[in-house]
Amino acid sequence: MPTVECRQLTKVYGSGDTAVHALRGVDLTVEAGELLMLVGPSGCGKTTLISVIASILDGTSGECRVLGQDVLTMPAGDKPKFRLQHLGFCFQSFNLNPCLSAAENVAVPLLIAGWKYARALARSRELLAQVGISEKADVLPDQLSGGQQQRVAIARAFAQEPDLIVCDEPTSALDSVTGEKVMQLVREMTHRTQRSVIVVTHDARIFKFADRIVAMEDGRIVPPKEEVAGGFDRLPPAYVETTDGRGQA
Amino acid sequence: MxxxxxxxxxxxxxxxxxxxxxxxxxxxxxxxxxxxxxxxxxRTYSFINDVSQPDIWVMDPMVQFVDDAKPLADSKLGLVRSVSGVAWAVPIFKTTTVARLPDGNTASGQLIGVDDSSLIGAPAKMVSGLTDDLRRTDAVFVNDEGAKLRFAQKQADGTLRPLQVGDILELNERRAEVVGIARTGPTFSSQPVIYTTYTRARLYAPAQRKIMSFVLVKAKPGHDVLELTHEIREQTGLAAYTAEEFKELSLWYFIRNTxxxxxxxxxxxxxxxxxxxxxxxxxxxxxxxxxxxxxxxxxxxxxxxxxxxxxxxxxxxxxxxxxxxxxxxxxxxxxxxxxxxxxxxxxxxxxxxxxxxxxxxxxxxxxxxxxxxxxxxxxxxx
Incomplete structure (x- = not known):
C-alpha cells in the first residue's frame, strides 16, 4: 500500500469570482520508504498539497489517502491523533520553542502523546545522538547554529517514529554545506527506518538526495514524463528556482 | 505538556x-x-459590639443608627421591664460632650452613662483600673485610643503624654477623675469615649429633661429573643432590635447616606x-x-x-x-x-x-x- 495516494485532489480558497484554485486535480503517489521532492515555482501549490496530505488543511474535493485513510473525509476530531501517530514535520524556519532545550523540543511530540517527561527526555537524547548533536541536548535553540537547529527539528520529526514526514524547505535557511549535511541525514534516517518523506524545496543543490522529483505548476502535477528520477538535470528548468542560478528559465 | x-x-x-x-x-x-x-x-457599630451583655436594644422608633440616639423618658424603662420575657433592662446614656484636659486644652468626646448598680454597658476590657472603680466619686474611664490621641497633652519638650489614671478632666464644669483606661472598638469619628455612671452622666452632660438613649434588655433563659423584640415593640411602642439587627440598621444608614x-x-x-x-x-x-x-x-x-x-x-x-x-x-x-x-x-x-x-x-x-x-x-x- 502506498503511503500517500492522491486522486483528482483540489483545493479552492474563497468562492465565486474571488476563488483561488490552489490545487487543480492533483494525482500523486508516494511509496513507503521513498524520499520524494516536490518542486515548482512559488505559488504553484506545493505547500498547499503537503498541508492537505498532512491533514492540517482541508481539501475541497477528490481523494487523498494517507496510509489508507482518506484525510478529506476524516472527522476533524480524529486528525490530531492521526497526525501524532503517523506524521512528522520539518519546517523551513525550524519552529523550535526558544524557551525549551534541544532535548525538550525533540520531546514535544512524545509529551503530546502522553509520555512521562523523564522517559520522553531520555528518548529525545537518543534521537539527538542519532542526528549527531547529543552534546547539545540541554542547550536552548538560540545557542545553536542553523544546521544544529534543523537537526533538532529533524529529530523532533522522527521522535514518534511516524510513517510519513513532510518537510517544507528544510534547507532554505542553511548554507550549502550545512544544507547538504542535513539532507544527507534526512535521507539516511529515511532509508534506515523505511519512512516516506515528502520534501518541498526550491533548492536544486539537494535534488540529488531525492528518490523521485515531482514538479508542480498552477496547482497541477506536471505530466509523468517530466517527473525526474534521481536528479535535477532532467527537470524542466522553468519549474525550479535555485540559489546558484542553475535551472532558471 | x-x-x-x-x-x-x-x-x-x-x-x-x-x-x-x-x-x-x-x-x-x-x-x-x-x-x-x-x-x-x-466603626459605625463598634459601640454595639462594646456593649456585649444585652440581647436587645430598645430605642425611640425614629432612631436610624447608633449615634442617632433620641432621648427617652425614664418611665419607658419601667414599661420595658414590665414585658414578660425580660430578665433585666437597664438604661444607657450616649451623647457628645466637651472635656477640658489637665493642660487646659479642650477636646470633644462621646460620653457614655452606664447603669449605676450593675455597670452593664461598661467596657469589658480594661487596660488599667478595674470596672468597679467606676463607682468611686467623680470616676470616669477613658478609652485607650482617646487617651493616647485626642486627650493626650503636649509636654514642654513637644512630646505627647497620654491621659493616665489619676488625671483630672473637667466635664460640663464638673470634676471628673480618670480611674481607668479601657479598650474599646474604634469609633467612626475617632472621638475619645468617656464612661461614667448613668447618674453622674446627667451632671456631665448639658442639662436636658430626658437623657436615656437606649434600654438594654436581656431575655429570660429559654425565651426567644426575636419573639421578645416583637413583644417589646407591641407593648411599649418603642423600637426593639437584636444586637445584630441594630448593627445592620446602623451599617445601612451609613452606606445609604455617605x-x-x-x-x-x-x-x-x-x-x-x-x-x-x-x-x-x-x-x-x-x-x-x-x-x-x-x-x-x-x-x-x-x-x-x-x-x-x-x-x-x-x-x-x-x-x-x-x-x-x-x-x-x-x-x-x-x-x-x-x-x-x-x-x-x-x-x-x-x-x-x-x-x-x-x-x-x-x-x-x-x-x-x-x-x-x-x-x-x-x-x-x-
Missing amino acids: LRIALKTLFGHHGKVIGMVIGLAVASLMMTQQPATMMSILG GVLINFGMVTLVGFIVGAVVSGIMFFNFTQDNLRHFAVLKAIGATPRQLLGMVLLQAAIVGAIGYGIGIGLASIMAMLSSTFQVKFTYSLLAFSAGGVLVICLLAAGFSLLKVLRLEPAVVFKG
Missing part, C-alpha cells in the same frame, strides 16, 4: 512580570480597599479594570508571540483540550503569583497603617481571589479563542 506550558511562560520574563504586576495591583486594590471600607463601616461605599467601590472597580486590562493585554500579547508554537503543537497533534490546559495553567500560575503578591502588599500596608485596624476576612480574600480569577479567565479566554481558531497550516508559512 504542562511542563512545556510553564517553561514557555517563564521563558518570557518581561511579559510574566508585567502580567504579575497587573494582577498584583488588582489583587491589592480589591483586597485593601474593601478591607479599609469594612474597617470604617465596622459616599463610603461608592468611593471605595469605585477604587476597587478601577483596580479590577486596571488589572484586567494590563494583565489581559500582556497575556494576549504573550499568546500572540507564541501563536506559531501553538500552531506547531496543533500540527504535531496536540488536541484542543491539551492546548486549553496549557493556556489555563499559564493563566492560573500568573494569577496565583499576582494574587499572592497583592495580598502580601495589602498585609504590609495594613501593618504599617495605624489609622485603620484592617482585617482580612476569609470572605474578603475570597472576593479578591474571585476578582483575580475573573481577570485570568478573561485574559485566558481571549487568548484561547485565538489559539483554538488557529489554522495549523500556518506552520508552513515562512
Whole structure:
C-alpha cells in the first residue's frame, strides 16, 4: 500500500469570482520508504498539497489517502491523533520553542502523546545522538547554529517514529554545506527506518538526495514524463528556482 | 505538556512580570480597599459590639443608627421591664460632650452613662483600673485610643503624654477623675469615649429633661429573643432590635447616606479594570508571540483540550503569583497603617481571589479563542 495516494485532489480558497484554485486535480503517489521532492515555482501549490496530505488543511474535493485513510473525509476530531501517530514535520524556519532545550523540543511530540517527561527526555537524547548533536541536548535553540537547529527539528520529526514526514524547505535557511549535511541525514534516517518523506524545496543543490522529483505548476502535477528520477538535470528548468542560478528559465 | 506550558511562560520574563504586576495591583486594590471600607463601616457599630451583655436594644422608633440616639423618658424603662420575657433592662446614656484636659486644652468626646448598680454597658476590657472603680466619686474611664490621641497633652519638650489614671478632666464644669483606661472598638469619628455612671452622666452632660438613649434588655433563659423584640415593640411602642439587627440598621444608614461605599467601590472597580486590562493585554500579547508554537503543537497533534490546559495553567500560575503578591502588599500596608485596624476576612480574600480569577479567565479566554481558531497550516508559512 502506498503511503500517500492522491486522486483528482483540489483545493479552492474563497468562492465565486474571488476563488483561488490552489490545487487543480492533483494525482500523486508516494511509496513507503521513498524520499520524494516536490518542486515548482512559488505559488504553484506545493505547500498547499503537503498541508492537505498532512491533514492540517482541508481539501475541497477528490481523494487523498494517507496510509489508507482518506484525510478529506476524516472527522476533524480524529486528525490530531492521526497526525501524532503517523506524521512528522520539518519546517523551513525550524519552529523550535526558544524557551525549551534541544532535548525538550525533540520531546514535544512524545509529551503530546502522553509520555512521562523523564522517559520522553531520555528518548529525545537518543534521537539527538542519532542526528549527531547529543552534546547539545540541554542547550536552548538560540545557542545553536542553523544546521544544529534543523537537526533538532529533524529529530523532533522522527521522535514518534511516524510513517510519513513532510518537510517544507528544510534547507532554505542553511548554507550549502550545512544544507547538504542535513539532507544527507534526512535521507539516511529515511532509508534506515523505511519512512516516506515528502520534501518541498526550491533548492536544486539537494535534488540529488531525492528518490523521485515531482514538479508542480498552477496547482497541477506536471505530466509523468517530466517527473525526474534521481536528479535535477532532467527537470524542466522553468519549474525550479535555485540559489546558484542553475535551472532558471 | 504542562511542563512545556510553564517553561514557555517563564521563558518570557518581561511579559510574566508585567502580567504579575497587573494582577498584583488588582489583587491589592480589591483586597485593601474593601478591607479599609469594612474597617470604617465596622466603626459605625463598634459601640454595639462594646456593649456585649444585652440581647436587645430598645430605642425611640425614629432612631436610624447608633449615634442617632433620641432621648427617652425614664418611665419607658419601667414599661420595658414590665414585658414578660425580660430578665433585666437597664438604661444607657450616649451623647457628645466637651472635656477640658489637665493642660487646659479642650477636646470633644462621646460620653457614655452606664447603669449605676450593675455597670452593664461598661467596657469589658480594661487596660488599667478595674470596672468597679467606676463607682468611686467623680470616676470616669477613658478609652485607650482617646487617651493616647485626642486627650493626650503636649509636654514642654513637644512630646505627647497620654491621659493616665489619676488625671483630672473637667466635664460640663464638673470634676471628673480618670480611674481607668479601657479598650474599646474604634469609633467612626475617632472621638475619645468617656464612661461614667448613668447618674453622674446627667451632671456631665448639658442639662436636658430626658437623657436615656437606649434600654438594654436581656431575655429570660429559654425565651426567644426575636419573639421578645416583637413583644417589646407591641407593648411599649418603642423600637426593639437584636444586637445584630441594630448593627445592620446602623451599617445601612451609613452606606445609604455617605459616599463610603461608592468611593471605595469605585477604587476597587478601577483596580479590577486596571488589572484586567494590563494583565489581559500582556497575556494576549504573550499568546500572540507564541501563536506559531501553538500552531506547531496543533500540527504535531496536540488536541484542543491539551492546548486549553496549557493556556489555563499559564493563566492560573500568573494569577496565583499576582494574587499572592497583592495580598502580601495589602498585609504590609495594613501593618504599617495605624489609622485603620484592617482585617482580612476569609470572605474578603475570597472576593479578591474571585476578582483575580475573573481577570485570568478573561485574559485566558481571549487568548484561547485565538489559539483554538488557529489554522495549523500556518506552520508552513515562512
